[in-house]
Amino acid sequence: MRAFILAGGFATRLWPLTEQRAKPLLPLAGKPLISYIVEGIARSIPVTVSTNAVFAHGFIEWRSTIDHESIDVVIEQSKRDDQKLGALGALAQWVTQSHIDEDILLLTGDNYFGFDLQSFIAAARKDTALLAAHDIGDLDRARAFGTVILNADGRTIRAFQEKPRSPESSLVSTGCSLLPASILPILQEYAAHHPDNVGGIFEELLKRGKTVDCFVSDALWFDIGSFEAYLAATHALVGSRTISEGDVRCERTQCNGSVVLGKGSSVTDSTLTDTVLFDRCSVEDCVLTDCVIDADCVLKGVDLTGKMLRAGTRLTRK
């Protein structure tokens, strides 16, 4: 088996946090989001991370920090959205170029999976695709995801709908699936015409009469697609505590809710509530609520609520 992590997006919706880093490299409660994924994959499974030319450097740096036997970074030569191969296109290209004839554990790099990946793999049946799904319990929110409708057996999928207008189910695809080697020809054929539609491959398999199993998980799962989702994931993982990543100076400061203080940060005379500071931030005499402050920001004497600040921002009240 091989693991393939999709990390080729330009993450424009999370600007400015993703201005200089890919979404899977966003620090979440103290470590990059993609690290949670890789740590869940057995060391014996080779991992391939597919990214674009803009963010490649970040993944190469990140790879050196990870304790895993085999991590390969495949760089798609695209620098803009309109040059992208598409997620499925990138996977198909990798399958062809690397002569892959094994089962593939396909993961989206911007998702946090709370469930155990080993249990997920163990649930797979031979030559049957397996998709992990999570019940978000809200049909309205489900419109933003690929939704899954199960058969009466509660295990096999009857229908898969990518971002439906009127979802029939709140069970949504988590971006974690297992594609058996036997379906790779179908994948390549489908990817040639629909390079950007990852979810579409499951619709295609069902259309061709193939069985697709569903692994339903009620563990924590987050698709870090927006500022709100990022804060919610941080809140879920950090809880009501403060995480200091090391070499942090925090004096005369009140921290409420989920607070993460990045390496080398300094916070004095402030109140932080549900706020994340990336590395080397300096905060003095501030009240920050629901904020994500990127690296090297200097804030003095300001009150901010619900803000994402760009790296290197200086806000100093005179």
Added chain:
Amino acid sequence: MRLKVLTILWVLSDALLFAGAYVLAYFLRVGFLLSTDFPFGKYLLATTIVTPVWLILLAMNRAYHPLRNQRTAANAATMLFVALVAVALFSLTYYFHYTKFFSRLLLALAFALSAAIPWLWHILYQEVLRSALRRDPPTYPTLIVGITRESRSLIETLQRRRNPLKPVAILDGRGSTEKEIAGIPVLGRLHKLEETLEKLHITHLIQGSDLEQSLNLLGACRRRGITYMLLPSVLGIVERDERVESLEGWPVTVVTPG
């Protein structure tokens, strides 16, 4: 450089026009001759003394600001006010120098001419200035952030009136599918901000939506010395009844519904 040269020429031409208006008033009132009762030399000397003061008053009222629209009623009022102050100053100067009074009608004439002639010249010169400042590469390449009806209308107005702020690119936080607006290319989302600011040498940024990004846009502008402008519609103010005032030294945007 282009702006500096044009502004110097503008000020010099204004000085000549102002003095010319007073000279014209003299001859219209006295007749086209050099009177011995009311010597032209003395009159001209007083005019020469007042001219720089008149220019300073205009500058203080931002009359030479390249973004100012010279055609507006507010601008006309400024020209009238400055001309009035100048004519009062001229009377005083003349009296203090020569302790003599002269025709009141001449003062009225000088006031009218020194207000009207420079104003008409300003309107004319504005066209020259705008045309020169917009010529490629433009003096003020402007980036518009956010596609809304307000920002679209602003872009069209800037283009139609040939404002010195020349929109050269548009970014949209929501990822508009439009390729261009009034001939201005939509380059993509905000992740292209740095690249756009750098490549197009942006001098002005006008934010038309994405309120949540105002701090980040402002931060980018501060870092590069770019002038940041915010459309009131971003704050939900669309009725054009806002004004910026000072409240005990604190600048505040005031909306007083009529």
